[in-house]
Amino acid sequence: MSKLKNKTILITGGTGSFGNKFVPMTLDAHDPKKIIIYSRDEMKQWDMAMKFKDDPRVAFVVGDVRDKERLSRVMTGIDHVVHAAATKIVPTAEYNPSECIKTNINGAMNVIEAAHDQKVTSVVALSTDKACNPINLYGATKLASDKLFVASNQTVDQASTRFAVVRYGNVMGSRGSVIPFFLSCAKDNLLPVTDEKMTRFMISLEQGVELVWHTFADMRGGEIYVKKIPSMNIMDIARAVAPDSDTKIIGIRPGEKMHEQMVGIEDAPHTYEYDGYYKILPAIHGWSDDPTRIGNGKKVAAEFSYASDNNTEWMSVAELRKWIASNYAGGNS
DSSP, X not given: OOTXXXXXXXXXXXXXXXXXXXXHHHHHXXXXXXXXXXXXXXXXXXXXXXXXXXXXXXXXXXXOTTOHHHHHHHTTTOSEEEEOOOOOOHHHHHHOHHHHHIIIIIHHXXXXXXXXXXXXXXXXEEEEGGGSSOOSHHHHHHHHHHHHHHHGGGGOOTTSXXXXXXXXXOBTTOTTSHHHHHHHHGGGTEEEESOTTOEEEOBOHHHHHHHHHHHHHHOOXXXXXXXXXXXXXXXXXXXXXXXXXXXXXXXXOTTOOSSOEEEOGGGGGGEEEETTEEEEOOSGGGGGGOHHHHTTXXXXXXXXXEETTSOSOBOOHHHHHHHHHHHSTTOOO
């Protein structure tokens, strides 16, 4: 039986790209009692509410993860939480660091404390490749957030809230990501490219949702889940999106990485491989040697790292064009 069936789920930042995919997929596949979307943009809530106006299982609450009191009230009676709220645009975070910290770190602490106070069963927090060996403020705040969620399991007993993290690379088609950006630029037949050697992981929103489902089913508390996904070179992405457009090299933006990384070499001693994903176990409290957390995992090599440039799986131009054709009406294919 699904762990989410007949349960009440809260998703913070639920009007974003992930929430708009998570809600319908979860309603169809797991039949929860209710999904509550908690976010601060009432217009996005209004637009999303129109899609689910005939489904009594979906509800909307305006609120901010920076507001602990509001968050705690909303979590009353909640079984599971998906924490998707974040300030995530890298240049925006570089120029507005205090605002990024308030949402990504203080907001994470508020989610953790509210979940503990309201005795929520489990919380899955969405993270990013940029939290692995971060070079920008967004990545640094998400690393701090990941550490908070992992460490919050040290008070776990049978009745306590459990916390885990899922780490994504570039989510295809999400707001602010490279594919919709290139599609918008294709109208002018010129795609700005930061560096022709740049690579990115490629994960669909559907795969992201499925990883969250798996995490709820598998987690014991403190794990970071990393899905195995293909990579692409940025020039191949450009060719797939707009084959008739020219490209212009503009240089790397503030805080941007040449290649994405989701498991660093420093994580290798605590990382295990499974069919379709990796799991980074906590280095604290001996949890990385806990048989209940390891399960049937195989420990990775001591020098292992998982990055978009050393990946063994690559997405072809044809494969991405097929994905664009099925996900964007009138997209280049």
